[in-house]
Amino acid sequence: MEPTKIRIAVQKSGRLSEESLKLFKECGIKFESGGSKLKTVSSNFPIEFLFLRDDDIPGYVEDGVADLGVIGENVLMEHKRQVDIVKELGFSKCRLSLAIPRNEVYTGLEYFQGKNIATSYPNLTNAFLDKQGIQVTTHEISGSVEIAPSIGLAEAICDIVSTGGTLLSNGLKEVATVFNSQAVLISNNTLDLAKQDILAKLLFRIDSVQRGQNAKYVVLNAHEDNLDKITALLPGMKSPSVMPLTEKGWYSLHSVISENDFWEIIESLRTAGAEGILVLPIEKMIL
Numbered sequence: 146m147e148p149t150k151i152r153i154a155v156q157k158s159g160r161l162s163e164e165s166l167k168l169f170k171e172c173g174i175k176f177e178s179g180g181s182k183l184k185t186v187s188s189n190f191p192i193e194f195l196f197l198r199d200d201d202i203p204g205y206v207e208d209g210v211a212d213l214g215v216i217g218e219n220v221l222m223e224h225k226r227q228v229d230i231v232k233e234l235g236f237s238k239c240r241l242s243l244a245i246p247r248n249e250v251y252t253g254l255e256y257f258q259g260k261n262i263a264t265s266y267p268n269l270t271n272a273f274l275d276k277q278g279i280q281v282t283t284h285e286i287s288g289s290v291e292i293a294p295s296i297g298l299a300e301a302i303c304d305i306v307s308t309g310g311t312l313l314s315n316g317l318k319e320v321a322t323v324f325n326s327q328a329v330l331i332s333n334n335t336l337d338l339a340k341q342d343i344l345a346k347l348l349f350r351i352d353s354v355q356r357g358q359n360a361k362y363v364v365l366n367a368h369e370d371n372l373d374k375i376t377a378l379l380p381g382m383k384s385p386s387v388m389p390l391t392e393k394g395w396y397s398l399h400s401v402i403s404e405n406d407f408w409e410i411i412e413s414l415r416t417a418g419a420e421g422i423l424v425l426p427i428e429k430m431i432l
């Protein structure tokens with residue numbers, strides 16, 4: 146009998162593709178990608194990749210055609226499929242926002258009462274406004290939504306925003322956020338035990354990669370007079386390593402710093418007398 150494999154659906158080409166493939170490669174999973182091949186099996190992990198249009202992924206995972214999928218939360222929430230979100234992946238971050246022509250005076254959400262709104266996300270748009278007691282007519286279009294007000298299709302739009310560049314170049318301004326999104330790993334909710342086991346192994350690898358991405362390895366030199374002050378600033382995975390240098394009275398300290406408070410800690414280290422600070426990326430971090 147063939148050993149069990151888990152089947153994962155990822156976007157063929159688009160805003161999710163590159164980062165999805167990068168993540169699985171960083172997890173040490175080898176596979177061929179690119180070209181016109183829509184299905185490929187890894188040579189060193191029990192996983193098969195399907196390359197699909199993103200909109201189809203939640204449905205495939207709900208039906209069990211794929212066991213796992215990578216999808217933007219925005220698409221998932223719009224279609225309300227019965228799947229489990231097993232991991233937030235931290236990339237393809239964007240928001241679904243309401244926008245209106247730049248020269249309009251915005252008066253708050255009541256502005257939208259009775260208006261026509263063009264969007265690829267009618268369910269999320271209606272649910273958000275309905276909750277505030279605002280009734281609108283949505284016009285569903287599948288792309289280039291930002292063009293709608295200028296061609297008289299709608300008075301406002303509700304679409305994905307990241308840098309805001311597309312809104313700006315189409316004479317629109319963002320006035321309210323409906324939903325904050327990022328890529329997530331989803332799973333069919335009836336995986337058998339063998340597949341659950343493969344998923345657990347995959348999640349362990351993803352966690353190790355993500356932890357590494359959120360931390361930096363720091364090496365620095367310190368004189369013994371400053372050692373206590375500097376050690377107190379360095380958390381490390383347990384506590385910092387302290388090694389004597391050949392020059393008497395001097396030590397080398399090794400530690401791990403979280404990306405979030407990185408610059409603050411570096412400044413405090415310098416003030417406390419740290420010298421020759423080296424900062425290195427961490428590929429994987431296993432607790």
Ligand SMILES: Nc1ncnc2c1ncn2[C@@H]1O[C@H](COP(=O)(O)OP(=O)(O)OP(=O)(O)O)[C@@H](O)[C@H]1O
Nearest residue numbers: 156159160161198199200217220237238239305307
């Ligand atoms: N500008 C952006 N910045 C960051 N993330 C984005 C941006 N635009 C979209 N996304 C996220 O990436 C997902 C995929 O976007 P993309 O534009 O590739 O979709 P698509 O055109 O529908 O692709 P497909 O051809 O697979 O149907 C979106 O659902 C959203 O979660």
Ligand SMILES: O=P(O)(O)OC[C@H]1O[C@H](OP(=O)(O)OP(=O)(O)O)[C@H](O)[C@@H]1O
Nearest residue numbers: 160288289305306307308309310311312
């Ligand atoms: O705020 P910005 O950084 O300008 O990004 C927002 C744009 O990005 C997405 O479209 P995309 O470029 O993926 O094209 P698409 O319409 O073909 O999906 C989205 O639909 C917006 O139009």
Ligand SMILES: [Mg+2]
Nearest residue numbers: 198199200201
């Ligand atoms: Mg799509």
